[in-house]
Amino acid sequence: MTHRPRGRNGFAGLCLILTSFGGTLSAQETDPRPADALTPDTVLTPQLGPRIVRLPTPGAPVVSMRLFIPLREGPAEAGAGEVLESLGTESARAVATQVGASVEGARTPWGIAYTVTGAASDADFLAFVLRSAVQDPFDRRVDFVQALAALEADVQRLQETPGGRIAARLREQAAPSTPPLGGTRGSLGRMTLADVRALWSRTHQADRMTLVVAGDVPLEILLSAFQSIGAPAMGTVFGPSEAAVSQPSRPAPQVIRHWYGEARVVVDASDPRTEVSALLVSRALQASNGRYEAEVQVWQLPEAKVLAVIGAAYTRNRQEMIRRVQGAISETIAGLDESSVRDAVSRIRSDLLMGARSPAGRAALVGLRMEADGNATGARELITALDSVTAESVRDFLQAQAGTNPLLAEVRP
């Protein structure tokens, strides 16, 4: 199982793909230590921003700072956020290299996040690195062209593969008003640096940003270092234009097998049963040893999650594959017991805690939960909520999903 932040070849935000698993699992009691490690000791909201969330890390020699900028794109500017993130990451990395600090950038379903990690004694310089990430990209024409070309190649690659195509079709149905984070051929084909700068001007005000700090940095340093960061404040912030953009015809993927997918939208994006259920469905599919390939994916959209089951099979096994995909949830419900649910809960919790074992991972876990709903204690609440997941509650969840009409997509040879 892999938790993957949206990469260049993804399309729908955070993506949890469940295909194969090693070993069996068991439940664990809630541990106050890791939960406390995920609970901020300070949440400050200066009038001019950014909001500062500091995690308790007494005496740690290393600090990670994660600066989040929320943004939403209209159809005509889809992909501009990804380009902006690429430019910002490059700028920050060029500065960070001077002192040996590390920088990561990510386009999340809710915006852009930059994370810098280095020695706590260099906290003021690390703040400068983040300032570099969110500066006006007015003079970045060459970098813009390169970033745009890379993004266009990713979009074309997705459309040329049946797996990418079927997932894109399901996502379009699940969130018709939300353009793909990586953009479309139509939006990318018309994009200019001016469009990217316009998005920057509209979104990069300090009072809209959130800084998550996993490290022992005095508040006064944080407050002074992040003053007047980003774009000038705007009196009224306008949303993106909802004007549509025409799309060129899509290239036909090379398809050898039949591909079939079903997806269901989970409205409560904070419900941990989505991931637990996805793991259980994946195991149920894996146990069958069918002559086809099937996988379960969880996509994070800005307002919801999507639970998708996608299969691929040669013609002679097509019906068997479709039956299994269609019956995956019912089959999982039939096989539910407390032991398997405890195992799945334990695995999900372990993955979260393992991912948070570095300062950057901890800042990311807390930051991503905040991006979803603004709740600074969301990460801790997620860990705690996992303890209340039982076989009965998963059964309720899956039965509710099974009772809805799934979104369907098929790609044939």
Place this chain on the structure above:
Amino acid sequence: MARVLPRICAALVLATLHGEVAAQVAPDSSAVDRVPAAEPTPPPTGGWGAYGVMSHSWSTVAALTVVLPAGGAQDPEDRGGTAWLLGNTVRDAVVQRLEGSTAEVTVRVGRGHTVYQVLTSPDDWEPAYDALEDALFEGTLDPRDLDRDRVSLQAVMAFEAGAPVREFELEAYRALGGQASSWSRDPRGTSASLTNVTAADLATYRSRHYAREGAVFTIAGAADADQVARAVTGQPRASASGRPFFGVAEPRSAPDGPAWIEGERIRLVRDVTSGWISAAFPVDPATPRTPVEFIVHRVRSELMTDPPAPGLFSMEIELQPLPTGDDALVVRAAVLPDALGSWERRILETTARMAGELLEPGFLQFHRRTFRNVRLVEDATPEAEGLRGALDLLRDGRIRDLPTEIRSLDGASVQQAGASLGPPRVLVLGPDLAGGAGSPRP
């Protein structure tokens, strides 16, 4: 270690305790209780050669690390790969013992060391410790695991067969450890030698080389230091405020001087499409570790530029433990064949410049700052910190307080570290584009 400790650790105290010698070391006077010199109260080590705890309230997992000072070098002559197979079979046993948990178990079998690591949730570290301890020293090993691991490794070897880089690696290690040394062989053995290894061979190797009193155990991350002390030693922690805290049983004897005092250059001509260079500089074992790591960082920053310099495919620069117990700074590079000469010169000139270089205070501060960031970020996960702590204990008998040591780097200590590099042993393997550059090794 006996040579290094008196200089570095003022608070080191050695005393006999139930047949063991134990030590309590204060790495940072501001953070650790010092043991009064008059009445030392050395902590027990629970039978380990040394153990250490790096406990952090903010961690979300615990990393258990065991380092055994034995690896492929201790394989029987016709049973190359025994240590590798034993390591993986023991790992399999730990995984089976921990079935039902989410722990992640890894093993790395090197030439002179074997490293086991278990990453667990904070609640599970004690069962993981019990499972690891049992599988290492007592538990029954499943011969089916041995067969499976052997087949898996032989498949990898079949894939690698004939790759020129393998010959380069073999020759590079021979240049460090000697032609006939068992240390110089591939610690994985050969496909043929793996076939010879039996379950009895694993048992024999384990009984000879897997000894608690020679091994180091550390735990880093979300583990309560007092609980660890009780679980490992059966007694409460001797020092209440130490972080990290540790105990050592018996100091290891350290080598008297560098591994070699005369350089050497070997040129192997092969009809291949890449070129490889290995340049190894022996480090005087009396030199403190952190300044030497600083020198490695300086060499890296000069040679491993971003974007990479022309002609360079890949490069590794590391401190390589040697069979003699000390280290060498080793630069390995894969380059375009026509860049072999220029890269060899560049590597040698860059490293030679470090020797005896007295950095201007401004430069020193600049490089020290970069080194601090890179080194501390490397150390920022429990498994990395735990491994570093274990290797510190094994080598020096103490766990370094890295931020303090990096802050203390000055021009003199850096200059001394640079000067401690001895003459290089250089191996160059690649085509002879100009003709007459060297001769094949018989």
